[in-house]
Amino acid sequence: MGKTIAEKILQSHLLDDGAVVEPGNIVRAWVDVALLNDVNGPIAFRHFANMGGGPVARPDKVVLVCDHFAPAPNAPGARLIGDMRRFAQEKGIEHFFDVGKGGIEHTLAPEQGLIVAGDLVAGGDSHTGTAGAFGAFGTGMSWAGMAAIMMLDETWFKVPESMRFELRGKKAPFVTGKDVILRVLGEIGVDGALYRSMEFGGPGVAELNIDERMAICNMMVEAGAKTGMVEPDAETEAYAKAHAKRAYTLVRADADAQYASRHDIDLAAMRPMVAKPYSPENVVAVDAAKGVHVDQVYMGNCANGTLTDLRQIASVLAGRKVARGTRAIIVPATQQVYVQAMKEGLIEQFIAAGAAVTTPTCGACFGGHNGALDDGEVAVATVNRNFKGRAGHAGAQVYLANSYVAAAAAVAGEIVDPAVL
Amino acid sequence: MIFEGNIHVVGDHCDTDVMIPGRYLSLVEPCEIAKHIFEEVDPGFVKRVQPGDILVAGKNFGSGSGREHAPFGLKGLGLSCIVAASFSRTFYRMAIDLGLPILTCEAAARAAKVGQRARIDTASGEIRIDRQVFRTQPMPPFIQEIIEQGGLTAWVKAEVARRRASA
Numbered sequence: 001m002g003k004t005i006a007e008k009i010l011q012s013h014l015l016d017d018g019a020v021v022e023p024g025n026i027v028r029a030w031v032d033v034a035l036l037n038d039v040n041g042p043i044a045f046r047h048f049a050n051m052g053g054g055p056v057a058r059p060d061k062v063v064l065v066c067d068h069f070a071p072a073p074n075a076p077g078a079r080l081i082g083d084m085r086r087f088a089q090e091k092g093i094e095h096f097f098d099v100g101k102g103g104i105e106h107t108l109a110p111e112q113g114l115i116v117a118g119d120l121v122a123g124g125d126s127h128t129g130t131a132g133a134f135g136a137f138g139t140g141m142s143w144a145g146m147a148a149i150m151m152l153d154e155t156w157f158k159v160p161e162s163m164r165f166e167l168r169g170k171k172a173p174f175v176t177g178k179d180v181i182l183r184v185l186g187e188i189g190v191d192g193a194l195y196r197s198m199e200f201g202g203p204g205v206a207e208l209n210i211d212e213r214m215a216i217c218n219m220m221v222e223a224g225a226k227t228g229m230v231e232p233d234a235e236t237e238a239y240a241k242a243h244a245k246r247a248y249t250l251v252r253a254d255a256d257a258q259y260a261s262r263h264d265i266d267l268a269a270m271r272p273m274v275a276k277p278y279s280p281e282n283v284v285a286v287d288a289a290k291g292v293h294v295d296q297v298y299m300g301n302c303a304n305g306t307l308t309d310l311r312q313i314a315s316v317l318a319g320r321k322v323a324r325g326t327r328a329i330i331v332p333a334t335q336q337v338y339v340q341a342m343k344e345g346l347i348e349q350f351i352a353a354g355a356a357v358t359t360p361t362c363g364a365c366f367g368g369h370n371g372a373l374d375d376g377e378v379a380v381a382t383v384n385r386n387f388k389g390r391a392g393h394a395g396a397q398v399y400l401a402n403s404y405v406a407a408a409a410a411v412a413g414e415i416v417d418p419a420v421l
Numbered sequence: 422m423i424f425e426g427n428i429h430v431v432g433d434h435c436d437t438d439v440m441i442p443g444r445y446l447s448l449v450e451p452c453e454i455a456k457h458i459f460e461e462v463d464p465g466f467v468k469r470v471q472p473g474d475i476l477v478a479g480k481n482f483g484s485g486s487g488r489e490h491a492p493f494g495l496k497g498l499g500l501s502c503i504v505a506a507s508f509s510r511t512f513y514r515m516a517i518d519l520g521l522p523i524l525t526c527e528a529a530a531r532a533a534k535v536g537q538r539a540r541i542d543t544a545s546g547e548i549r550i551d552r553q554v555f556r557t558q559p560m561p562p563f564i565q566e567i568i569e570q571g572g573l574t575a576w577v578k579a580e581v582a583r584r585r586a587s588a
Contacts, residue, residue: 026563039446043489046449051577069447076447126487126511140487140511144518144573151577156563190434191481195510224481226510279434366443366486387485390438394461 002254004162005229006197009137009251013120015154023161023260030154032119032136032246034061037105037362039068040124040143042083047147056091057153063095063114064088065105067302068362072099073369103334103360106130106218106302110243111334117232117240118249122149127302127384132217132229133210135236135250137197139227160226161260162197164253167204169268174418176312177212178304178382178402180265181219182273186283187263191224196260198228199253204267205230210239211308215402218303219384222280274380274415275400278388286405289415296379297322297410299403300331301365304382307337309403314346316407316418317353323413328355329371335360355410367391373398380409422522422569424502425540426473428533428550429466431459433479437491437512440483446490451497458494472499475541477533479505483512492516502541504548506530517564520572524548526557543568 003011003021011021013029021027036044041064048056056062064084069077081099088096095114102108106127109115117135121128124146131138141155149155165184180200185192198220200213208216213230220228230236232250240248271285299305299313310332322328330350332338338360341347350357363370365383372392373379379391379398386398399415408418439462441454448454459466476495482505483491492515495503503516506527516523522543529548532555533539540549546559560568567576 026561040489043449047574050574052581074447080447124487126485142487142511142515142518142573143489145514148518148573148577152580190484191507191509194481194507221487221511222485224484224509366446367438368443368446372444385436385438385485387436387438389442389461390485 001258002256004197004257004259005199005231005251005253006137006160006162006227009118009120010157010159021159023159025159026156027159028154028156029120031122031149032061033063033109033115033121034146034149035063035105035109035121035123035128036146037068037125038066038070038080038084040146041087042080044124044143044146045083045087047144048150051147051151056093056150059091059093062093062150063109064093065097065102065108066099067104068366068368070099070361071359104302104305104362107306107333110134111336113243113245116244116246116248117236118251122146122155126221127218129220129225129227130214130218130303132220132227133213134239135229135232137227137229140221160195160197162199163193164259164262165198165200166202166262166264167200167267168202169204169266171207171267172270174272174404175267175270176402176404177208177215179270179273181216182275182283182400183265183270185219185223185275185281188223190222190279190281193220194224196225198223198225199231201231201253204265205233207267209308210235211306214303214306219280222384272402272405272418274405275386277386277397277399280385280400286415286417289399290417292415293378294326294380294409294414295377296371296373297326297328297406298364298371298379298381298383299329299406300333301383302333302362304403305331305333305337305360307340309382310341310346312403313407314349316404316411316421317349320353320411322354322410326410326413328410329364330355330357331360331363333360364391380406380415382406422543423540424475424522425538426475426501427471428535428537428539429470429474429476430533430535431476431478434481434484435478436485437483437488438485440491441488441494446488448490451493454490454494455497458498467498470498470500473501474499475539476500476503477530478503479530480507481509483509487511487515489515489519492519492521496521504529504541517567518573520568522568524557526555529555
């Protein structure tokens with residue numbers, strides 16, 4: 001019987017060769033990467049000490065990224081970053097990214113070649129599944145579980161059932177990977193992939209570059225998925241060749257793999273989408289939200305502060321200004337993306353348009369800092385969640401959208417189809 | 422293990438941002454986190470919970486951000502057990518690893534009302550709500566082993582000792 005991508009990656013990481021990788025079975029496995037940030041890391045370090053502490057079993061597999069409370073907005077945040085710095089120093093962890101040295105973990109780790117195709121990646125952050133864009137199995141895990149990996153160099157996984165999403169057709173202007181995943185969320189709902197792997201394949205995949213694939217994989221967890229990936233192709237391989245610091249494997253599904261469900265998506269028939277408050281499944285075409293006044297536009301997160309996003313934003317902002325009564329915040333995902341955007345003149349263009357450009361951070365995406373919202377305020381954001389209270393005051397409202405739609409809203413001061421701006 | 426307590430009820434898709442907003446993610450002590458549970462949507466919740474009480478939820482409980490602050494805070498409040506129609510997988514694993522027992526039972530989740538008494542047997546999967554009896558899958562033996570030791574920390578300690586003994 002054929003295997004899905006998730007099953008094959010688990011199979012290649014088993015500790016017990018006799019284990020059977022079938023949905024529902026619990027298997028012991030080793031991971032390639034243990035990814036921690038300044039929210040989950042410090043608590044994982046506490047678990048680690050309570051478990052007996054000592055040396056980390058495989059310090060080379062641990063990647064520590066300061067991105068949530070970075071740069072620290074207050075003293076408690078500074079303490080968390082300090083915990084990261086101390087742990088890295090004490091345990092000899094080479095892959096430690098301090099403020100100014102890295103960026104947002106899910107864009108940064110693959111960019112630095114630390115997550116590669118075929119990897120099994122465990123992370124303390126729920127958006128670890130973003131690694132699926134690069135052909136890796138990434139999954140968010142308990143923080144005690146992350147400590148256990150640092151102690152034992154192993155963990156356990158329940159083998160997930162898999163869902164298949166077949167993409168075809170050419171995408172229309174202003175339609176991006178973000179719209180693909182928003183459309184899927186609208187269709188299957190926020191528990192439509194609970195415990196499952198979401199696997200995207202088909203000829204339409206070639207329409208999406210690696211950055212847009214990140215937007216898709218980033219929000220699979222919003223459907224409850226354990227993991228998910230875009231089936232590797234020439235684009236995946238080119239990225240791996242350019243970035244990988246270890247051997248990589250392109251893992252594709254067997255033709256007779258068993259999927260719990262199959263879904264067909266025609267990119268040519270798609271429109272830019274928005275998810276209305278207060279759920280990522282509350283999805284409509286941008287036209288249906290037209291005219292909603294916008295106080296703030298936030299562009300950036302762990303999958304939408306990419307160079308592709310910044311170029312999309314620039315194409316809309318070119319020769320235009322952020323509307324009076326609206327503020328725009330743009331957050332490049334990593335230092336490398338920031339530098340490239342500067343070289344291309346994008347940053348200057350953003351500032352000329354009246355947008356604030358900030359250092360890489362998760363900041364306002366989780367309501368921590370760098371652009372929180374007040375009662376009654378409305379925002380368009382290229383982030384992944386619009387739950388009540390997440391972006392600041394519980395009375396604030398967030399519409400999720402792609403970078404074209406967000407930039408167009410910044411210019412118009414209201415939600416508008418970027419094609420008719 | 423058997424738990425008995427008064428029931429508190431929440432609906433479907435209860436996300437972790439609602440349980441504990443992101444601005445509190447710099448807190449690390451369970452008792453501190455517990456003070457802010459459901460603060461935005463139900464400010465009286467924290468005061469109503471008595472040690473040993475049981476939380477009954479709809480589907481997809483714990484969705485959204487995977488933050489240990491959520492199960493930590495619920496456990497820190499004194500809740501002994503959670504029954505839901507379904508759980509977000511990250512929340513499920515976090516709760517187990519922290520030694521907070523959780524069971525999936527849609528029928529019980531739909532029937533439970535605030536203020537009723539519940540008696541839950543995690544080993545047999547029997548859930549009693551006042552006089553109604555529901556049966557669900559008990560937790561898998563491997564998961565029960567972690568819960569019985571009070572969480573993953575003790576389990577890892579035992580595993581480290583076992584490895585040392587066999588080395």
